[in-house]
Amino acid sequence: MPYLKIRVDEIREQGLTLSAQEQIADYPALLAVQKAGECQFLAPLEISLTIIREYDHIRASGEVGTSVRLACSRCLAVYDAAISSAFTIFYTKASAAVQLDEEVELAEQDLVSATYAGDEIDFAPEIAEQVALEIPFKPLCKEDCQGLCAVCGVDLNAATCGCEKQESSLKFNALQGYKVDR
Ligand SMILES: [Zn+2]
Ligand SMILES: [Zn+2]
Structure with a gap:
């Protein structure tokens, strides 16, 4: 399954749980990170996701993990590391008016908010973004390198x-x- 696209009318209040193994090759944003030399992906993305319909939005929470090869920013040694991210993403329909105080509240909680249009949500771009955020900006082979x-x-x-x-x-x-x- 190359993309995590779910039809919105299949998402119920009791939620939808899925796990997926996704190939890096299907994620242009991650290929770009790799091409920029920030890391080399060694494994597919392991994704577990729970999608729930709540009030006027869809909440997607879960975890994504993979392993990467990095170069230490101090000694240049190449090393491998596991990365993982637990996330919660709120999707609101693009046409729905979002109240300002709600937006502020989301920002304070440091949660990700996104919008969707049409009948389905593609969860892949935001999940790829979570992975990209976990790639260390200044990798260290060890804390005291x-x-x-x-x-x-x-x-x-x-x-x-x-x-x-x-x-x-x-x-x-x-x-x-x-x-x-x-
Ligand atoms: Zn080092
Ligand atoms: Zn010297």
């Missing part, structure tokens, strides 16, 4: 070097790391 020496380039996790450590060069290195990430 020592990085590379800014002077001689030695991996300070594995070796020490005699280089004189100057704070300015460390800062410069951090700045360079920042650029490489983008």
Whole structure:
């Protein structure tokens, strides 16, 4: 099943639960993340989803997980990591007027709100967005990674070097790391 499209009239108040394994190749947004060099996806998306009709909206909550290969932003070591996200997304019909105070409330709860038009909802784009948000902006192979020496380039996790450590060069290195990430 390439897309998580559900007909709205099939969603009842008691809810609809589904689990799916989705191929990264079917998710252009994730392929773009991979193409940008931020990570390499190693496994399909494992998705579990509960969809419930509530008042004037559809609530989709669930979890999505996969595993990715990342490059440490400090020492450049390649490592694999599992990523997962638990999410709740509220879908309101695009034509329905959304009251302002309701929008504010959603923002305060840090929940995702989306709209749909027509007879079905494609849950794939928002789920892909949840995965993309979990890809670390500055990946670290470990919390206390020592990085590379800014002077001689030695991996300070594995070796020490005699280089004189100057704070300015460390800062410069951090700045360079920042650029490489983008
Ligand atoms: Zn590292
Ligand atoms: Zn050095």
